[in-house]
Amino acid sequence: MKNLYLFLSITMVFMACSPQRDLVYFSNLSKVSSSEIQNTSDLRLQKNDQITVSISSPNPEYNVLFASSGNLGTSNVSGGKVAIRINNKGTINLPLLGELAVEGLKIEEAQNLIAKEFSKQVKSPVVTVELINFKITVIGEVNKPSSLNVPGEQINLLEALGMAGDMTVYGKRDNVLVIREANGVRNMARLNLNDKNVYESPYFQLKQNDIVYIEPDKSKEKEYSPNNRALPIITACISAVAVLATALIR
Known part of the structure; x- marks a missing residue:
């Protein structure tokens, strides 16, 4: 007995x-510290990106003509903005301008290029370009796996996890996989969110079409x-x- x-x-x-599972982010941060963080956003336009272009100039007739010329490859016209998809050649077809190469340009660079071309036709144009399909996908051990449309031009890994409802208790915080495809090449990186130095990784700041995969730990298995x-x-x-x-x- x-x-x-x-x-x-x-x-x-x-x-x-x-x-035992370490559920605390940056668990190796022994004390409160501060550091200067520079804005390192390097978002560049890619093929199949969708952007909106709007123009404002001293000539109201020209502005209306641009906004109402919803052709030449445009996909939508609304509120003075023309929505255009960057084609497989890396170019866009703009009303009143024609074809322009924008692949690889930053948003500000694209605005300057378009404004320069418009200035040949109208005085002092102000051009605004916005990326409207900045999307990332978060899957695996998160509470709300989904593809997320990102407002603005940048998002980091923590913000993405927040939009996905954060990790479940089974998510591996020390082994987060980020999948990134650029110029036809797929790259992968694993990040440790228990490490305060994760900020230094070029994959911490996400780019459009990135995929974040949260692997389950062995305890769930x-x-x-x-x-x-x-x-x-x-x-x-x-x-x-x-x-x-x-x-x-x-």
């Missing part, structure tokens, strides 16, 4: 023991293993047998 109780005790100990699910039932049966045996002996 003592051996039986010993076996039960050991079984319960193993059931209570599970791998063990918890959902068929063998482990049967263990409590087996233990309960052994306990019941032990209780019955004790009662019979008495």
Whole structure:
């Protein structure tokens, strides 16, 4: 009987023991510190990006003509903005201007280029370019896996996780996979969100079409293993047998 109780005790100990998971971000940050962070956004226009272009000039007729010329490859015209997709050649077809190469340009550079071309036709044009399909995908051990449309021109990994409802308790915070494709080449990087130096990674600041994958840790695999699910039932049966045996002996 003592051996039986010993076996039960050991079984319960193993059931209570599970791998410890570090659920705290930047857990190696021993003290509060501050550092200067520069805006390192390097968003550049790519093929298949969708942008809106609007123009404002001292000539109202010209502005209306631009906004109403919804052709030449434009996909939508609304509120004075013309929505255009960058084609496979890396160019856009703008009303009143024609074809312009914008692939690889920053938003500000694209605005300057378009304004320069418009200035050949109208005096002092003010051009605004906005990226409207800045999208990232967050999947795996997060509460709301989804593709996310990003307002603005930049988002970092923590902000993306926040938009996806943060990681579940099973998410590996020390092994976050970021998949990035550029110029037909797919690159992958693993980031440790328990490390304060993660900010220094070029993959911490996400780019359009990045995929973030949160891998589950081993504790989830063990918890959902068929063998482990049967263990409590087996233990309960052994306990019941032990209780019955004790009662019979008495």
